[in-house]
Amino acid sequence: MRNQRADRGARAWQAGAAAEGSVERLYERGGRQIVARRWRGQGGEIDLVARDGAEIIFIEVKQSATHAQAAEHLGPRQMARIYMAASEYLAREPLGQLTPVRFDVALVDGQGRIEILENAFAA
Numbered sequence: 001m002r003n004q005r006a007d008r009g010a011r012a013w014q015a016g017a018a019a020e021g022s023v024e025r026l027y028e029r030g031g032r033q034i035v036a037r038r039w040r041g042q043g044g045e046i047d048l049v050a051r052d053g054a055e056i057i058f059i060e061v062k063q064s065a066t067h068a069q070a071a072e073h074l075g076p077r078q079m080a081r082i083y084m085a086a087s088e089y090l091a092r093e094p095l096g097q098l099t100p101v102r103f104d105v106a107l108v109d110g111q112g113r114i115e116i117l118e119n120a121f122a123a
Contacts, residue, residue, distance in 0.1 A: 019063035019108035020047055026106075026114055032057065036089070043084025048106075055100040056093065058086045060120075067107040067115045074105060079121060 024034050027050050035056075036049035048059040060082060064070035086101065093099045103121035108114050 020061045023061050023106040041085040041088035044081030059104045061106045063108040065110040070107040
């Protein structure tokens with residue numbers, strides 16, 4: 001039983017890493033520079049951090065069988081942790097909390113299709 005659980009966990013980690021890689025390439029093709037991967041602060045982890053000119057984009061990647069199922073994996077508590085980590089990250093920026101930012105959610109389905117919800121936390 002323990003090996004099955006470990007195998008399942010390893011597969012989930014690999015699927016998540018593959019989804020993050022696909023999302024990263026999509027943003028780079030769009031002209032954005034990825035400046036951090038799996039950035040961890042005291043408040044939590046941010047999957048990807050991109051720069052688009054002066055704007056910082058915090059990207060949460062969610063992978064599941066469908067885009068709808070992937071979206072269901074992001075709840076208010078996780079959003080709060082992402083906000084806390086983002087605040088820590090922004091402390092390193094020259095403009096600090098005044099830096100232009102947005103929070104995107106990248107949904108990746110079982111076939112690898114990506115749907116980007118730009119500025120998703122504003123809704």
